Amino acid sequence: MDGNRVLALGLGVTAPWRLVEQRLDTDRQPHELHLRVEAERGAQFGCPVCGRLCQAHDFKDLTWRHLNFFQHHCYITAKVPRTNCPEHGVRRVQVPWAREGSHFTLLFEQAALLLVREMPVLTAARMIGITDQRLWRIVEHYVAKAVAGLDLGALKAFAFDETAARRGHVYVTIFIDLDRRRQPVLFVTPGKGKETVARFRAFLAAHGGEPGRVVEVVCDMSKAFLAAVGEQFPTAAVTVDWFHVVQLFTKAVDTVRKAEARLVKMPGAVRWAVLKAGDGPLTEKQAEALAELESGGFLTAAAWRIKELLRWVRHAETPRAARWRLTHFLRHARDRIASSPLLDAFRAALDTVETHRHRILQRWTSTHSNARLEALNGMFQLVRARARGYRNVDTFIAMIYLVGAPLPKLVNSI
Structure with missing residues (x-):
């Protein structure tokens, strides 16, 4: 088996795509391995919208960063076609090794997410050789995708609390499922006060949950929080943790x-x-x-x-x-x-x-442990350490979801 076929198998490149060239650039530090992928001549491609097989309209060279090959940075370049679908017009096809709009392969992004869950973002970015801004964009994309798919239809009891995102009275409010022992975070929103509870109610309804099914809410003695719970979840019992x-x-x-x-x-x-x-x-x-x-x-x-x-x-x-x-x-x-x-x-x-x-x-009389928020406070401190160098509240929220929400399938199935 020749080298191209071995590398193609490792990359997961399948027909109509094939690896046609490999080049190691030793003039750069670290060294760079460049792999060129092309489609077979005369191949047809599915329309990105309807999947109808169409001839290529034109091609454009695109490059993606891949996992390192030993100690060398690895890049994949391919001539990616646009199809001319009779129904949907000219559209760029989606390659199987990367998501649309990304400059990284799926395997690279998977490795990046696994690192971010275990170490500070700045450290992970330096380790894989990209800027922290680009790494944050990867994290935010997949977290948003996973959160959009959360199913809250079974939610019956939740707790919520505010935590400081950074100095200067910048807060986020975090909602957790009291029936989940691991990764209980359901919703995180900027700010504190009554409006955060209203946002959670809207989020719950949009993700298959029913506010009327909630039987217990655990929170602090804030007048704003207690008033908001009474308005948004009037049938729930309120427990002060x-x-x-x-x-x-x-x-x-x-x-x-x-x-x-x-x-x-x-x-x-x-x-x-x-x-x-x-x-x-x-x-x-x-x-x-x-x-x-x-x-x-x-x-x-x-x-x-x-x-x-x-x-x-x-x-x-x-x-x-x-x-x-x-x-x-x-x-x-x-x-x-x-x-x-x-x-x-x-x-x-x-x-x-x-x-x-x-x-x-x-x-x-509650069937839930009110010590959950106290234990989660330690997790939030961990998140702050992992998110060290975060640039805004949105990135801090993304890290809370990544560490504390039920999103492990996302990381393992990119």
Whole structure:
């Protein structure tokens, strides 16, 4: 078997196409292997619209980047015909080794997507020898194609949350399927607030889902989010996820610490110590700071101790026990905190929990794990690392879909 036939088999070139020439250019660094493909003389080609066999109208030389041949960059060049269909006129045919409009072969794009899922985009782009802009275009094309094909007909419960896309109050809102253990991301949209929920409802309806079938929605205590869910999914039960309850009090403790630090000297390392759990992985300095905080009669210590009691509520085993524990937590917290204006943020957190206690208690009757968003927060951090150097919110969204949405068949079947 000659070299041309071996390479043709590796490329997947079939009739009427054949490999006619191979040339290694050693004057360039890295070296370039150029492969020329031509159609058999007199071959007919299917109309790109209807498939009717037609004679070639004319030809144009096109080139595509292919997977490296050993250490050499590889390029395929072919004279691609246009057909003159009696019904659809003159149109360029589609070659079997590349998608329309792309300057890369399908195999090259498949390899690029696999790399992007495992490493930062800039690193992947340098590894395969293209610019990150061109790699982003590949990612965005296939992600958009896959997302368009999502079937949400079985969706019954979802959660959503906002995450910062970059500094400067730029956010995206992410919706996940609570019944999917792996790759649960369904929809990602720029911004935050009521309009994001309306966009998701439209997306759901366009992908085979029915808003009336949704029985549960998990979110935070944002007034905008809760109002939007009531408008767009009026028959669904709303559960406030526990992650946001803890987050609410953690932020309140930090606000108290900042206010108190303006008036008195605080122990060293206390900033990060109060953000952690008391039985968590504290450094020696952080443990010493907490001990000094409690023995020194600081208001921050009182706020931190109350925040730590949330675990007692969380570990309730039944809805009745949870209701009792939450009631006593709120009563105990109000009795323990002083009337100092430094604790205003903490009182506001208690008021928020009081307002939404029925939605928080829904956690104990829900069949879904409300820790999903907390776990996904780690995935979003991973996405930021993978998307390092992303140029806009759209590319960040594309990476979230690629890593977190059920799109593996796309990557494996290009």
